[in-house]
Amino acid sequence: MGDALAGWLPIADALMAEATQDPTINFIVTYGHRPAYSSLTVNGWDPTVRSALDALAVKYSAGGGKYVLNLAHHVHALEVFGPINGLTHVTNATGGQGSVALPSPPAVGSLVRFSHLGVMAGDYDAAARRLSLRWVCGPAIPDVTQQEPCGYGDTVWSTTFQAGCPPTEPATTGTGVAGTTTCPGEPSEPTPSGSPTPSVSPGPTTTDSPAPTHPPDPAPSGTPTPGTSGTRVPKEWVLNSGLEVDLSGWAGRYGPNSDVAVSRVTSGARTGKGAIKIAAGGKAKDLTSGFNDDPRWVRATVAGTGYAASAWMKPKVAGQELVVRLREWSASGALLTDKSGAVKASSTSWVKASAQLTAVKSGGSLSMAVYAKDLDAGEWFLADDLTLTG
Numbered sequence: 001m002g003d004a005l006a007g008w009l010p011i012a013d014a015l016m017a018e019a020t021q022d023p024t025i026n027f028i029v030t031y032g033h034r035p036a037y038s039s040l041t042v043n044g045w046d047p048t049v050r051s052a053l054d055a056l057a058v059k060y061s062a063g064g065g066k067y068v069l070n071l072a073h074h075v076h077a078l079e080v081f082g083p084i085n086g087l088t089h090v091t092n093a094t095g096g097q098g099s100v101a102l103p104s105p106p107a108v109g110s111l112v113r114f115s116h117l118g119v120m121a122g123d124y125d126a127a128a129r130r131l132s133l134r135w136v137c138g139p140a141i142p143d144v145t146q147q148e149p150c151g152y153g154d155t156v157w158s159t160t161f162q163a164g165c166p167p168t169e170p171a172t173t174g175t176g177v178a179g180t181t182t183c184p185g186e187p188s189e190p191t192p193s194g195s196p197t198p199s200v201s202p203g204p205t206t207t208d209s210p211a212p213t214h215p216p217d218p219a220p221s222g223t224p225t226p227g228t229s230g231t232r233v234p235k236e237w238v239l240n241s242g243l244e245v246d247l248s249g250w251a252g253r254y255g256p257n258s259d260v261a262v263s264r265v266t267s268g269a270r271t272g273k274g275a276i277k278i279a280a281g282g283k284a285k286d287l288t289s290g291f292n293d294d295p296r297w298v299r300a301t302v303a304g305t306g307y308a309a310s311a312w313m314k315p316k317v318a319g320q321e322l323v324v325r326l327r328e329w330s331a332s333g334a335l336l337t338d339k340s341g342a343v344k345a346s347s348t349s350w351v352k353a354s355a356q357l358t359a360v361k362s363g364g365s366l367s368m369a370v371y372a373k374d375l376d377a378g379e380w381f382l383a384d385d386l387t388l389t390g
Helices: 002-021 047-060
Strands: 028-031 067-072 078-084 087-091 110-114 118-125 130-137 155-162 252-254 260-265 275-280 287-292 306-315 321-329 335-344 351-358 365-375 380-389
Touching: 002 028, 002 047, 028 047, 047 067, 047 087, 067 130, 078 155, 110 155, 252 365, 260 287, 275 287, 275 365, 306 321, 306 365, 321 351, 365 380
Parallel strands: 028 067, 067 087
Antiparallel strands: 078 087, 078 110, 118 130, 130 155, 252 287, 260 275, 275 380, 287 365, 306 351, 306 380, 321 335, 321 365, 335 351
C-alpha cells in the first residue's frame, strides 16, 4: 500500500490544488478501503493512509478548504472522526462478514460509533453549495451478536457541509463533526455551481477485514435547509442529541444535589433507545435540578447570531415545570445574556421546551441547561432529542 499511496499522493495533491482554484467546484471528497483513523488498533487504521491524508488536509481542508470528507471502509462498523486538520473521516460500515464491536475507550477524535451494517447516502445541491450525508441502518444479520439495534431504513447519523465554511473545531484534536454551517461574511445569494463533487480515490487497497463499532446518536432533525434564495441555514452544534451511546457532552449538573441522580436510560426514550433521566431521591424537596452541556457545544460565539436551544422532556407527574436555559458568557467568564423557556406539563407525555438568544459579543461561549423545578422525593423526568442551533 505504501508504494501505491506514494504514487497517488502527488497526483491527488495536484488535482486538489486545481479544484481549490476552480470556482465551479465546491467540495473535494476522497474514498478508499483502509481508514486513516479508527478506534480499532489491530487490523484497523493504516499509518501510511493517515500520513497521506493528514498532509492533504493541512493544505486543502483547514480553515474552510474544499477538502471536507474522507470515506473509508475495511472496519465493519460506522465511526466518525473529525474534523482533524479540518477534514472529517467516516468509516462506512456498508458490508462484509458481520460487524465488529469497537474497543473502549474510543480513540481521540471519535465522535460516533455504531456496530451495524448500513448504507451511506449523499445529496449534493449545487445551487445551495451544500453536501449532505446520511448513514442509513441496514437489515439485521442473523447469528451476528456484535451489532447495535436500529430500525431498518432509519437514519443513524447525518451531517451537512456548506461550501466555504470551516467545519466545527478545525483542530488536530478532532473535536466536532462538521454540521450544517452558516459562514460569517458569506454572500447572501449562494454562487450556483453545476459541477458535482470531485472524488479522488486513494489508490489501491489491501484485503478486506472485519472492524469496529460502538453506538452513535441519530443526527438532530428539523434543521431548516437553504434554498436558492440564499436563506441562511442554522448549524446544529449538539453532537449527542439522542444519547444513543452515552452522556458525552452532557456531563454537567445543573443545581447539583446529593438527592438527585442523573443517568442514561435505555427505556422510555422519545426516539432511538437512549435518554437522560433525572431522578429525585427520598430526601428531595422542592429542588431545581437537571443537567447542562459540559464541555460547552458552542465555544466561539459570533455577535449578532441567533441561537436556539430545545429539549423534549417527559415528567413522572403532571404539572411539573420543565425548563431549557441558554446563557451567553464572555471569553473572560462574565455572564452576558440569560434566556429561559419553560413549559408546565399538563400530562406525563413528552413536551418540548426551548430558549433563544442573540449573541452580543464574538469569541465567547454558550451554556445550555435542562432542568425541572420543585422536584420532590420519587419524582423524575426524562430528556431526549436535545438541540442547539445557530
